[in-house]
Amino acid sequence: MEYVKLINCMRCGMCLPHCPTYRETFLETASPRGRVALMRKIAEGELGTSERLLEYLSLCLDCQACATACPCGVNAGEMVAEFKCERREGEGLTFMEELVLRKLLPHPDRLEAAVAPMRVYQRSGLQKIVRKLGVLKIFSPALGRMEGLLPELPRQPLRRTIAEVTLAVGEERGRVGFFLGCVMSLVFSGASHATVRLLSLLGYTVVTPKTQKCCGAPNMLAGDRDGLLDAARFNVDLFTGHDLDFIVTDCGGCGAELKKYGHHLAGDDRAASFGARVRDISQILALHADELRDRLHPLHLTVTYHDPCHIAHCQGIRQEPRRLLNLVPGLDYRELAEADACCGSAGTYNIEKPEMSDRVLRRKVVNIRATGAEVLVTSNPGCLLQLKKALAEETPPVRVMHLTELLHRSLTAVP
């Protein structure tokens, strides 16, 4: 990491109230300012990298709320991720990481085949028995948590059922590429199907190349820079082969990573062009707000919105989803307190750091309940998984929907 990044912090403390781990602990070492200070002292050779010290750093959610708050442009979350990445680079991948990051994620067919037994597990009724007995939690708490987060899987991943080209309905106003995203296609195919339908109903021809690969964000998290660059090169080549105005995604995490392809592949003009054309679906839909206002049908629901970190903090998108929700006639929109605070999902953080994840999640759930909303809208698969589970356990339960599911329902509702 460039040393200059470590000396930009002027220790003002403006980031502290925005950092979820600081809010839970009131510990300087669990704050953005403290984390930057620790990394600086390591870089200056005054501190070694003890396990305890690394533990403090790894408690960071990489939510980047600190970057939004910092007047000096310090992004402590990104710096911690970079620090961990640099440390990992020399170590090589573990057996499991090699399996997941190199053998599964870059091969959508293999990934889908690996998930297929889960569908059998759910549909055979075995899941109900396992959950009732709680055997997984006894055998492996981490496995038990992972299994507990899994919602009912669709019959088929979207990649298998979606047409490679979905034609515009009516006169074509543009051509867009659709980036599927691994979890969106495998788990939330209904939401992504709604995304493609919305684009088509608004006059876009949607091209969904079937051989597209994972965006590479999991590789980045594990310090596997080569894997990330392989994914970026492949996806840039693939989408550049089509004549596209935009590359659209409905996954906050994928969008944040895809927009960085130009940076990752510096000097490659096609990667820069790819990155510049990536849009979150809310950005495209908001371009057609006037038309949507005339075409949306009433939905009599009380709704609130949770900003995914990868959309609000990493991409700076806050107004578009709210604007779109407020277009729906009959919808009672209630703003959520601390709406852009992390929900505690944060990639695999909720599995690796269950205690802190639960504390952060509880605060989010309390805020959601305080709105009185019957539906929570959000648009990132990690948040959907985390909040669906937590809010289903509430009384009365709160339904969780992707932004496009709700808008598609309103657009296609029979008046």
Ligand code: SF4
């Ligand atoms: S990281 Fe930014 S906001 Fe936080 S103390 Fe340093 S300068 Fe201030």
Ligand code: SF4
């Ligand atoms: S990324 Fe999030 S958890 Fe990490 S220091 Fe910044 S605000 Fe705190």
